[in-house]
Amino acid sequence: MPVRVLLVDDEPLVRAGLRAVLEAQPDIEVVGEAADGAAVIPLVRQVRPDVVAMDVRMPLLDGIEATRALLRTVADPPKILVVTTFENDEYVYEALRAGADGFLLKRARPAEIVHAVRLIAEGESLLFPASVRRLAAEYGDGGGNRAARAELERARLTEREGEVLRLMARGLSNAEIAARLVVGTETVKSHVSAVLAKLGARDRTQAVITAYESGFVAPG
Amino acid sequence: MPVRVLLVDDEPLVRAGLRAVLEAQPDIEVVGEAADGAAVIPLVRQVRPDVVAMDVRMPLLDGIEATRALLRTVADPPKILVVTTFENDEYVYEALRAGADGFLLKRARPAEIVHAVRLIAEGESLLFPASVRRLAAEYGDGGGNRAARAELERARLTEREGEVLRLMARGLSNAEIAARLVVGTETVKSHVSAVLAKLGARDRTQAVITAYESGFVAPG
DNA sequence: GATCGTCTCCCCCGTGCGGGGGAGGCCCGC
DNA sequence: GCGGGCCTCCCCCGCACGGGGGAGACGATC
Numbered sequence: 001m002p003v004r005v006l007l008v009d010d011e012p013l014v015r016a017g018l019r020a021v022l023e024a025q026p027d028i029e030v031v032g033e034a035a036d037g038a039a040v041i042p043l044v045r046q047v048r049p050d051v052v053a054m055d056v057r058m059p060l061l062d063g064i065e066a067t068r069a070l071l072r073t074v075a076d077p078p079k080i081l082v083v084t085t086f087e088n089d090e091y092v093y094e095a096l097r098a099g100a101d102g103f104l105l106k107r108a109r110p111a112e113i114v115h116a117v118r119l120i121a122e123g124e125s126l127l128f129p130a131s132v133r134r135l136a137a138e139y140g141d142g143g144g145n146r147a148a149r150a151e152l153e154r155a156r157l158t159e160r161e162g163e164v165l166r167l168m169a170r171g172l173s174n175a176e177i178a179a180r181l182v183v184g185t186e187t188v189k190s191h192v193s194a195v196l197a198k199l200g201a202r203d204r205t206q207a208v209i210t211a212y213e214s215g216f217v218a219p220g
Numbered sequence: 221m222p223v224r225v226l227l228v229d230d231e232p233l234v235r236a237g238l239r240a241v242l243e244a245q246p247d248i249e250v251v252g253e254a255a256d257g258a259a260v261i262p263l264v265r266q267v268r269p270d271v272v273a274m275d276v277r278m279p280l281l282d283g284i285e286a287t288r289a290l291l292r293t294v295a296d297p298p299k300i301l302v303v304t305t306f307e308n309d310e311y312v313y314e315a316l317r318a319g320a321d322g323f324l325l326k327r328a329r330p331a332e333i334v335h336a337v338r339l340i341a342e343g344e345s346l347l348f349p350a351s352v353r354r355l356a357a358e359y360g361d362g363g364g365n366r367a368a369r370a371e372l373e374r375a376r377l378t379e380r381e382g383e384v385l386r387l388m389a390r391g392l393s394n395a396e397i398a399a400r401l402v403v404g405t406e407t408v409k410s411h412v413s414a415v416l417a418k419l420g421a422r423d424r425t426q427a428v429i430t431a432y433e434s435g436f437v438a439p440g
Numbered sequence: 441g442a443t444c445g446t447c448t449c450c451c452c453c454g455t456g457c458g459g460g461g462g463a464g465g466c467c468c469g470c
Numbered sequence: 471g472c473g474g475g476c477c478t479c480c481c482c483c484g485c486a487c488g489g490g491g492g493a494g495a496c497g498a499t500c
Contacts, residue, residue, distance in 0.1 A: 026400065158447085161446095170245075170429070171422070172246065173486075173487090184449055187448050189487080189488075190448075205388070205391060208429060212432045378475085404480090405479095423486090
């Protein structure tokens with residue numbers, strides 16, 4: 001059963017782009033589009049999406065208000081992924097406070113977008129470490145942005161988990177990782193499980209794919 | 221047991237580069253260096269490497285002659301990976317005809333170098349599809365280069381295997397791939413096994429890593 | 441002092457994976 | 471016609487993997 005996504009953005013171009021990116025995936029299906037927040041609620045009732053990709057800045061009803069309305073009025077509401085053009089958009093944090101499950105920059109790479117949708121669909125209210133890290137880096141250290149930082153904290157792999165993922169991405173087995181880190185295989189299995197859970201991956205292969213797609217490890 | 225590699229190149233810089241790249245891998249060990257072909261044979265007898273990374277153009281004894289001499293005089297000779305700066309180097313094909321097991325451009329990416337060493341060590345006399353393909357593309361279609369083309373043929377995945385690898389690289393399980401391609405899971409297993417063998421991968425994770433590292437699939 | 445997160449290790453358990461075989465049908469080229 | 475490559479499917483088998491629990495030790499934080 002594919003992930004059913006509803007696109008909400010006032011720009012047709014953005015909707016088309018998201019549709020192209022998402023429909024290229026075997027496990028994701030775009031079930032509808034809306035051009036403003038006011039159209040969202042009836043549409044959600046009609047098509048029952050798993051995830052709503054929601055722009056923040058829209059005419060009539062913006063993403064924040066639409067999110068609030070959605071969570072207030074719809075039974076068993078879909079997950080909400082807030083999409084924005086501006087990284088330092090205060091509205092994004094408003095939306096997260098309103099109950100959105102994650103946020104994403106429009107200029108994120110396709111794989112990041114896809115990944116975010118999958119994670120959100122699985123009930124993970126997290127953003128991928130790399131994108132958040134980059135986001136955090138853009139803000140610098142001085143800024144406020146406690147929301148972004150908190151998100152980072154929630155999403156981030158621990159140091160050990162990061163080490164394990166890096167070794168997984170070099171093709172090592174659990175036993176080899178254990179030997180490398182001088183710990184037991186059971187310990188490695190624990191870390192691997194944690195990595196899989198945090199990344200929303202089903203197995204180590206998917207985790208390694210995510211590592212590559214996110215830039216956590218780079219080819220070459 | 222790591223792969224034991226002997227580096228043979230007249231330029232210290234190249235040796236240092238190869239050493240850095242190869243020793244960064246957990247399963248590869250550089251056991252010696254030689255600056256010219258004449259020093260290779262005694263050194264091979266002494267350190268018994270699994271793989272010799274051999275430059276073609278060297279003073280005293282070039283890579284071709286050194287390869288011939290090595291295969292003629294040493295019992296149980298190591299695998300020979302010919303390394304060259306120039307893609308259209310006629311000497312390379314000479315070396316392959318002399319018995320070398322594969323060839324590699326010096327400007328190949330680290331991952332490709334590492335991969336080539338691993339493959340060669342495992343007795344695969346093949347080069348990775350992507351690098352050979354790129355090589356072939358550089359030559360254009362008009363040129364001769366039967367050697368490169370033959371290498372390409374030997375290394376290349378079949379159409380079906382390529383499809384399977386692409387789906388593996390999207391995180392699909394054998395059962396999911398089977399459903400996608402409308403064949404039995406046993407068929408998929410056959411293709412997966414073929415892919416693993418041709419890529420010198422131990423499991424699907426390593427195959428996916430190779431797919432990314434080689435550019436067979438691209439992130440984003 | 442209590443709590444929390446991290447790292448470490450342990451148990452059981454099912455199963456997907458990969459190796460090792462083989463085999464039939466198809467098309468192409470020699 | 472006959473071989474060879476490719477695609478398809480089948481068998482058996484061992485094991486690494488991953489899920490589900492739990493638990494002790496340590497440090498930081500409250």
